[in-house]
Amino acid sequence: MKVSVSVLKEYDNLYDAVLKVNESSCDFLHIDVMDGKFVDNKKFSVDMVKQIKKVSKKPLDVHLMVNDIKTVMEYANLKPEYLTFHVEIIDDVKTIKYLKSLGIKVGLAINPETDIKYLKPYVSDIDLVLFMSVNPGYGGQSFNYDVINKIKEFKKMSPDNLIINIDGGVNDKTINFCKEAGCNMVVSGSYVTNNQFYDDAINKLK
Ligand code: DX5
Ligand code: ZN
Secondary structure, eight states, X not given: OEEXXXXXXXXXXXXXXXXXXXXXXXXXXXXXXXXXXXXXXXXXXXXXXXXXXXXXXXXXEEEEEOSOHHHHHHHHTTOOSEEEEETTTOOOHHHHHHHHHTTOEEEEEEOXXXXXXXXXXXXXXOSEEEEESSOTTOSSOOOOTHHHHHHHHHHTTSOTTOEEEEXXXXXXXXXXXXXXXXXXXXXXXXXXXXXXXXXXXXXHHO
8 A cells, every 4th residue: 555645734844744754654745735726725835845845755746726727737847756636627638648748647636526427538548546535625634434435436447557546534444444445545644644653653554
């Protein structure tokens, strides 16, 4: 199981959190970018992500909760390992093809209320789907179990090599449901960053 650690809840203590992620056994550093429009919260400017990239030893997994494709392109310039934006805002498959031409792995995130049929036109062009198990905007919310059946349903139509990732409320209890549903990557925020030693939590997710 690949584990991507979200440092959203450590926003005021970011430098220390990124260093702890560096020292941990997780696979990616998950950055939650919010534009104050797609969600009410506003976090992580392009410049901040640029600074984080300099400090991070882990590849960046950038999750964009933003309303427009222009903003997606601004973050693409930073060349993260994964760039995930929401299926709710995509206009054209050309956007994905362009990002791929830059050498970026592309993900589409899907909100709890959004039907998986909206992912269908893109499944053969993307690298990852990020199933939201909370309404995006804040860390520390509880896991919405409805997502489990949604993932199982989606797996019936998804290519084998597509990474199935899940985000929101992932902890030592909910991880078992994620595994059973067929996730091969998870994002975990507060469950990990509430520990002094991040590996105490990460090892329970792996
Ligand atoms: C929610 C974010 C999540 C969040 C995860 O909008 O996309 O990545 O930070 O945090 P936890 O694991 O605390 O729910
Ligand atoms: Zn996220």
